[in-house]
Amino acid sequence: MEVNRQILIEAIWETLYMVSISLFFGAILGFILGVTLVITRKGHILENKFIFSIVNPIVNIFRSIPFIILLVAIIPFTRLIVGTSIGTSAAIVPLVLHVGPYISRLIENSLLEVDEGIIEAAKAMGATPFQIIRKFLLPEAFPSLILSVTTATIGLIGATAMAGAVGGGGLGDVAITYGYQRFDNVTILVTVIILVAIVQLIQSIGNVFERKLRRVG
Amino acid sequence: MIEFRKVSKTFVSGKRTITALENVDLTVHKGDIFGVIGFSGAGKSTLIRTVNLLETPTSGEVLIEGKNLQKVSKKELREEKKNIGMIFQHFNLLNSKTVYENVAMPLLLSKHTKKEVEQRVLEVLQFVGLEDKIKSYPDQLSGGQKQRVGIARALVTNPSILLCDEATSALDPQTTKSILQLLRRVNEEYKITILIITHEMEVIKEICNRIAVMENGRVIESGNILDVFSNPQTETARNFVSSVVHDEIPQSVYRLMEVHNGRSHILKVDFVGVSSGQPIISQVAKKFNVDVNILFGSITELQSIPFGNLIVEVIGDSKEVQKTINFIQSDTVNVKEVKGHGSKQTNFDRSDLGNVVHG
Numbered sequence: 001m002e003v004n005r006q007i008l009i010e011a012i013w014e015t016l017y018m019v020s021i022s023l024f025f026g027a028i029l030g031f032i033l034g035v036t037l038v039i040t041r042k043g044h045i046l047e048n049k050f051i052f053s054i055v056n057p058i059v060n061i062f063r064s065i066p067f068i069i070l071l072v073a074i075i076p077f078t079r080l081i082v083g084t085s086i087g088t089s090a091a092i093v094p095l096v097l098h099v100g101p102y103i104s105r106l107i108e109n110s111l112l113e114v115d116e117g118i119i120e121a122a123k124a125m126g127a128t129p130f131q132i133i134r135k136f137l138l139p140e141a142f143p144s145l146i147l148s149v150t151t152a153t154i155g156l157i158g159a160t161a162m163a164g165a166v167g168g169g170g171l172g173d174v175a176i177t178y179g180y181q182r183f184d185n186v187t188i189l190v191t192v193i194i195l196v197a198i199v200q201l202i203q204s205i206g207n208v209f210e211r212k213l214r215r216v217g
Numbered sequence: 218m219i220e221f222r223k224v225s226k227t228f229v230s231g232k233r234t235i236t237a238l239e240n241v242d243l244t245v246h247k248g249d250i251f252g253v254i255g256f257s258g259a260g261k262s263t264l265i266r267t268v269n270l271l272e273t274p275t276s277g278e279v280l281i282e283g284k285n286l287q288k289v290s291k292k293e294l295r296e297e298k299k300n301i302g303m304i305f306q307h308f309n310l311l312n313s314k315t316v317y318e319n320v321a322m323p324l325l326l327s328k329h330t331k332k333e334v335e336q337r338v339l340e341v342l343q344f345v346g347l348e349d350k351i352k353s354y355p356d357q358l359s360g361g362q363k364q365r366v367g368i369a370r371a372l373v374t375n376p377s378i379l380l381c382d383e384a385t386s387a388l389d390p391q392t393t394k395s396i397l398q399l400l401r402r403v404n405e406e407y408k409i410t411i412l413i414i415t416h417e418m419e420v421i422k423e424i425c426n427r428i429a430v431m432e433n434g435r436v437i438e439s440g441n442i443l444d445v446f447s448n449p450q451t452e453t454a455r456n457f458v459s460s461v462v463h464d465e466i467p468q469s470v471y472r473l474m475e476v477h478n479g480r481s482h483i484l485k486v487d488f489v490g491v492s493s494g495q496p497i498i499s500q501v502a503k504k505f506n507v508d509v510n511i512l513f514g515s516i517t518e519l520q521s522i523p524f525g526n527l528i529v530e531v532i533g534d535s536k537e538v539q540k541t542i543n544f545i546q547s548d549t550v551n552v553k554e555v556k557g558h559g560s561k562q563t564n565f566d567r568s569d570l571g572n573v574v575h576g
Contacts, residue, residue, distance in 0.1 A: 136311065
């Protein structure tokens with residue numbers, strides 16, 4: 001077998017590293033943007049046409065750029081942030097910018113699902129806007145937020161496969177350089193199986209959490 | 218307590234302007250259970266929301282204990298809102314929190330010690346009869362129980378006003394009754410002024426002492442419940458009243474009038490208050506040379522005062538019948554002779570016709 005265990009294990013770590021770090025920062029970015037999109041929209045607790053009309057198109061722009069293009073297009077910015085444009089860490093910057101806006105849309109949807117009556121009750125109690133977000137909106141949307149983050153994580157795993165383009169490594173990179181370019185179908189198969197297993201695992205964990213929080217089954 | 222002064226509210230949606238409230242003048246006194254009734258779209262939801270400024274009036278002002286909340290600072294407004302509890306048609310409880318956490322929520326928004334919170338929450342949960350459900354989640358409760366949680370949550374900050382926004386509209390009649398009884402206890406034991414909006418006349422009949430009827434954003438009638446019930450001034454109010462007080466003359470009575478003639482007079486006797494307890498009918502039969510036959514009757518209780526009507530057939534000479542009418546007629550009893558009813562008789566003609574065809 002061409003591909004050795006060492007390379008595979010290293011690739012798995014690289015993938016997990018890229019996914020977890022960019023998920024962390026992407027979630028923070030997405031959370032801020034998502035909450036902003038919800039509360040500044042028309043009729044919501046901190047309606048602000050100006051902020052909404054800036055944030056909304058920005059999110060759309062980042063959502064519409066294919067990741068492989070974003071990856072190379074922001075190389076100068078990446079260099080500015082992490083000091084290099086090559087390697088695993090360099091892949092994290094575009095991954096964050098890719099997944100952040102995606103997460104923001106998911107969070108926006110989750111928060112909008114919360115019954116308006118809850119917000120009305122909160123206002124009637126005299127809650128501040130911050131309290132409404134913190135004590136009413138987020139707890140009510142939490143199970144759905146967990147599913148959103150799960151979905152985003154899986155999307156992120158797909159995106160890391162392209163990180164090879166900037167030398168980011170990871171499972172996708174192994175599949176392409178060892179498998180595809182050397183006609184090694186076994187390697188492709190093995191990496192795909194590992195990726196499928198990771199995705200399954202993450203989805204199951206997400207589902208279990210969501211169910212626990214919703215107290216069903 | 219709550220005073221609406223020329224309150225108007227218009228919504229602009231696109232190019233259209235919708236007037237939800239138009240020059241509403243209304244006063245809710247301390248200790249009232251004030252009911253506002255109207256069909257959906259009459260503006261009553263908007264009206265109740267102007268009290269705690271979930272909706273701000275376009276013009277006019279709402280005074281709470283003499284204070285216009287639109288003029289106070291945001292911080293002060295949040296404090297004032299703790300004085301105004303609110304319950305909702307769909308309860309609006311947090312599904313992610315237990316009954317205890319839901320009820321505690323208003324207290325957690327400002328600084329209270331854990332002990333204070335616990336004591337107060339248990340106290341109100343006991344009051345609404347849910348002390349055994351503190352660890353349950355809303356989706357494990359029935360509709361009536363959810364509304365009890367809503368009431369407990371509204372009471373936890375010790376308000377002096379409780380707003381009820383169609384609070385029983387999502388409940389079955391049995392549960393509605395028990396929730397209304399609870400609201401009455403809230404009014405009596407905590408001395409809380411209650412403002413209720415509803416489209417169900419049953420609710421008004423059951424607990425309100427004063428009412429207002431709304432239509433197209435305007436208050437078309439208001440006053441003491443007995444006055445509005447016994448003497449509604451507008452068509453809408455009449456319709457609402459007749460939905461709970463059956464004062465329509467039944468078909469069977471008209472049918473009787475067809476059969477009887479001359480000596481038979483049908484009287485409709487409306488009464489309010491104590492007179493319903495007096496043996497008018499038996500007195501009439503003794504005093505005058507007439508036969509009295511009760512055809513139909515309905516009695517309702519409003520504010521523990523009996524209120525209703527009787528339809529009686531009086532058989533005798535016209536002179537004696539007239540004397541009878543004069544005898545019964547008083548301040549609290551109103552007598553009218555029932556005459557034939559054109560439109561209703563058409564039905565008879567048709568059924569007769571049917572017979573003709575078959576015969």
